[in-house]
Amino acid sequence: MTATTQLPVTLDDVQAARKILDGVIAKTPIEQSRALGRMVGSDVFFKCENLQRAGSFKVRGAYVRMAGLTDEEKARGVVAASAGNHAQGVAVAAARLGIKARIFMPLGVALPKLAATRGHGAEVVLHGHNVDEALAEAERYAEETGAVFVHPFDSPDIIAGQGTLGLEILEQVPNVDTIVMGVGGGGLLAGVATAVKARAKELGREIKVIGVQAENAAAYPPSLAADALVPLQKVSTMADGIAVGRPGQLPFSIIRELVDDVVTVSEDALARALIFLIERSKLVVEPAGAVGVAALMEGVIPNPGTTAVILSGGNIDPMLMLKVIQRGLYASGRFMSVRIMLDDRPGSLAQISRIIAESDANVTRVDHTRIGGSISMGDVAITIDIETKGHEHCELVLGSLRAEGFQPVVVH
Template sequence: MVSLESIEAAASRIRSSIYESPLVHSKTLSRLTGNSIFLKLENLQMTGSFKERGALNRILTMTDAERRKGVIAASAGNHGQGVAYHATQNHIPVQIWMPRSTPLVKLTATRGYGADVVLQGNNYDDACAAALEQSRERKATFIHPFDDEAVIAGQGTIGLELLKQNPDLDVIVVPVGGGGLIGGLGCAVKERHAHVEIVGVQTARLPSMKAALEGQGTASLPAQSTLADGIAVRKAGTHTLPLVRKYVDTIVTVDEDEIAAAILVLLEREKTVAEGAGAISLAAILQSKTGHRGKNIAVLVSGGNLDVTLLARIIEQGMVRDGRRLRLRVRLPDYPGALEGLAAVIAKASANIVETSYNRAHYGVGLNEAAIDITMETRGGDHTSQLLATLKDVPYEFTVVE
């Protein structure tokens, strides 16, 4: 049974091997949100997420006989890395089953930490079913990513750290997948400081815990792809759901664009890299989903294992949303110097051309015309409006490419 005592025991057990992540006050985010915002940077753990706390606590409770038979886990990435690293550190054979859709950065890291990685299925549930079958055949210990009491207690140690680092917290905002993190953290915090509000955040594409609390129990939701792949859990855990019912005040959801925007805010304003699941708590605060003003709020940045190619797309799309990236399709007369004249107008408006594509055969151009797609960087929405106003005063027919 998960209790304050079991979480305190877990904290003592894992203390020498787990980094006490900092709780950092952000003046910028505080100003943006009207609250006093503190970031709990679990993305700075050795394997890049909070998951290794629960994994290590479970490993350290194993008997010598269990250690010899090894451990098996299923994971979309972060849990697998935590299990792989700490099992290897404790000289325990480890096999991790992962879905084929696992981001390359997480797959490579898991292998690098010493695990035998097996790719199976198109989602976590497929990989988990195969891992469970393999653990039964080999009589190896299966370490569940969230529905295990020792794992939950390990994750709950974050709550103890938060209360020690800032005893004056009013609200703690936590990502929610299967519920292991928020269940353990909620228990640790509420059993000591019952007045602290615990808010969970899920992706709107897979709100499995929210659905369970609203009366659907642990029914499985249809699989969905999401930027927050680390919490893409289709159903709440049987151990975690009662904890969430008891200790969590509310659960809100955010959409994909809001998650992407939060990743970009953390990167630009806080110089902090967070994956989708790691940034989802901040997304809820930035979008005023929790309804708080003037509160001391801890926001859990739960993981930072973000694929760099995905990060590049997030940055590019974020610039488009913010009006800092603009693409125009311009019709030009097809004679020498026409493009030079257009470029001079853009340069005078202080926009930066980053990409061009010239076409004489498509988009309905005439025989003496050409169409050119020009992608530009601007300083923001106001600058973009000024540029478009300038172009309307010169003889270029153009449309904005959405």
């Protein structure tokens, strides 16, 4: 950053936001992950914002933005659009401040997030098939009615509120070398970078700030490379909290100046990270909140040193969790589905079951099919779901089946 660059949010703004939030939000805990620390070769800490009010960091920025409204603006009410976390943050802040809130959510929004937003007292209107369509409708409603539009990330107050997370981390992990978090529109990353980089300069030390995106929803890498906003044509990721096709203008102006890097992770890496958090840390985190953990597990952040990872939210639909856990088990070699063609004669299935049992694997489901386009007369197709113990064990099971004359094809 050059000396003449004037950024839209400063450390003073973040510190002022922290005073506004005093007594309103929780100072969420920091938990050390020794298991992940062993993987990366340094101390790793989780900033558990999944335990924040309304289940994510979003209430920080929403409350700061709305607390600064005039009495006349508060009387007009607020409007927002979100698939979940921003909606709940706005709803909680509005209830606390006595402001009427209308939230536009896409038609396919997860039922737990819809119910939670209504439960916090907001009026919810379902509109559009994605967040962008809901956002456009919310802006139209604001222009038509005079309600104050509360943007999820493209606002100085929102950025300053999210930046208070950075101040907390510096207090809880004073020797931190790297802070990692997910990034969608960029409000959280921009706010944390603003606070952390300014404090690091005062302390005379370097602290890296790294953003992480799902590779199928990664608008920041091309935008940073072009030094201009580059919208994505398509966004497809389980991490709905960061499924943003176009960076925010204000966050982008900060991120390109202050953030050290923005990296990406695959969907399989995300699924593995969620299972790791459940099994090893006993933490329920939504996919968007787990991308930083995925990045460390995949080794895409070299030499991070003492690291703090922001687990930005825990609002996950149980049905999505079921699918993610299954995908994560497949990705880590702990679950395998194979399809085998064999003669339709007595004893064939029993022989396969014996081989699998002798390989110390466990059959969880069998599908036995005699009819289908690829199945010849006298043949049968068997699809078997098998619980395994890792990729090497998968290969052992497959090798044992082949050694007995079978030709298993892995379908998952």
